[in-house]
Amino acid sequence: MVAYYRMPTFLERLLYYFLLPDLMAKIVYEILLRIPAISVTQPKQYMFYGFLALEYVVAVLQPGSFKPSWPHVNKVIILLVIMIFHGILVGLWWGNPLARMGIDTVNVLVVLANIVLLSDPYKVADTDFPRIFRYNRLYAIVMILLSIPAIMLNPASGVSVGGSTAGAVCMTILVTEIFVLKGPVHHMRVVIFTNLTLILATAPSWNRTALVFCAAALIIYLARIIGRHPFRVGYLALASVAIVCVAFVALPEDSGLYRRITGLQNIDLSDRTGSIGEREAESDAVTDKISALGKGAEIFGAGHGASYDVKYTWTWKFDYSNAHYGWVLFYLRYGFLGYLYMSAWIMFLVATVVKRFRSTDPACILVCLIALWNIGYLGTYGYFSFFIAGLPFMRPARRNRPRLRHRLAIDTPSQLGTQP
Numbered sequence: 001m002v003a004y005y006r007m008p009t010f011l012e013r014l015l016y017y018f019l020l021p022d023l024m025a026k027i028v029y030e031i032l033l034r035i036p037a038i039s040v041t042q043p044k045q046y047m048f049y050g051f052l053a054l055e056y057v058v059a060v061l062q063p064g065s066f067k068p069s070w071p072h073v074n075k076v077i078i079l080l081v082i083m084i085f086h087g088i089l090v091g092l093w094w095g096n097p098l099a100r101m102g103i104d105t106v107n108v109l110v111v112l113a114n115i116v117l118l119s120d121p122y123k124v125a126d127t128d129f130p131r132i133f134r135y136n137r138l139y140a141i142v143m144i145l146l147s148i149p150a151i152m153l154n155p156a157s158g159v160s161v162g163g164s165t166a167g168a169v170c171m172t173i174l175v176t177e178i179f180v181l182k183g184p185v186h187h188m189r190v191v192i193f194t195n196l197t198l199i200l201a202t203a204p205s206w207n208r209t210a211l212v213f214c215a216a217a218l219i220i221y222l223a224r225i226i227g228r229h230p231f232r233v234g235y236l237a238l239a240s241v242a243i244v245c246v247a248f249v250a251l252p253e254d255s256g257l258y259r260r261i262t263g264l265q266n267i268d269l270s271d272r273t274g275s276i277g278e279r280e281a282e283s284d285a286v287t288d289k290i291s292a293l294g295k296g297a298e299i300f301g302a303g304h305g306a307s308y309d310v311k312y313t314w315t316w317k318f319d320y321s322n323a324h325y326g327w328v329l330f331y332l333r334y335g336f337l338g339y340l341y342m343s344a345w346i347m348f349l350v351a352t353v354v355k356r357f358r359s360t361d362p363a364c365i366l367v368c369l370i371a372l373w374n375i376g377y378l379g380t381y382g383y384f385s386f387f388i389a390g391l392p393f394m395r396p397a398r399r400n401r402p403r404l405r406h407r408l409a410i411d412t413p414s415q416l417g418t419q420p
Helices: 010-032 041-061 076-093 098-117 129-153 164-179 185-201 208-225 230-250 256-265 274-293 295-300 326-334 336-356 362-377
Strands: 308-311 316-320 397-399 416-418
Touching: 010 041, 010 129, 010 164, 041 098, 076 098, 076 326, 076 336, 129 164, 129 185, 164 185, 164 208, 164 362, 208 362, 274 295, 274 308, 274 326, 295 336, 326 336, 336 362
Parallel strands: none
Antiparallel strands: 308 316, 397 416
């Protein structure tokens, strides 16, 4: 049988767009320029949005290349449209800088555009997930190996597969492969061992959200198999507890994860130093900002382009427009209405998890796990909701009729369907 090359779909390219900027940052900034990874957020964003801009230009210049399935578009786009108009109008009312308003609006527009683009079955249905799994595994291996010279040149670096977004996408793809793995037993064992090794190799640099994700992913995996293998659930649960205990004991005391875990034991929400204290300081500063603007701002927020001044442990940040807590970010931009927007956002994410977690389709599992990351990051890094670019709200598509594997053909729309 002749094997035909399957061109990457938009979904596949989007996943690579999440990963490539961090690979570039690891080589150019961390190794060649010896700049800490935490300082190169902007270049990675420029590269990511540049890739997406090219996709949008191609979609506009090629009539017929984009056929959205409007009945299957996630209804979260209604919320996004409201947020965009709300943020722009309120931002104009308060006279926020137009450039900063544009940046905040583009973040939401990209989420909206990608959700609509991914509603086109032709941009999802032929996604070659085995290829994605191979390339992602190669990416993880390369990033871990590149971390060795990065640490030698700059001790502040750590072993990781990227920042918050790239790390979440890479780990999600590794876990997704484990969830949908089929084939000879020895092959499955090799893949599971390799993927788990790659995940655990980056454990010292995990944040609290990564810990929550791993726990939630394990619970979902156990829920998927409890009906078929009830005894295996008990064995895996006990083994997981033992592995966690051993891993914590073996974790280096100077690692970021160890400091984050032990920091939870001595947490003091009245303190304004350290990572959690600085998040509380952001909350205080946003509350002061909104209160100073008056009652209207308390209801409608300060709009897109809003900024504030905040004192961190060792420095001040002026004209700062970000906030780590999701509810603080939404309150800054949209006021009390922002709490409603965020609640609706969480409801859509939870609905995604509930609908997809039992599926055997890799696209469904991928979306489910990314939604878990988004829920977790709303409590630690609110901007993740926009940087993940609408992926948690994608409606996976599949072919309704069997076809030759690897063969690329143009089918009629009736042969394409979307997951319920």
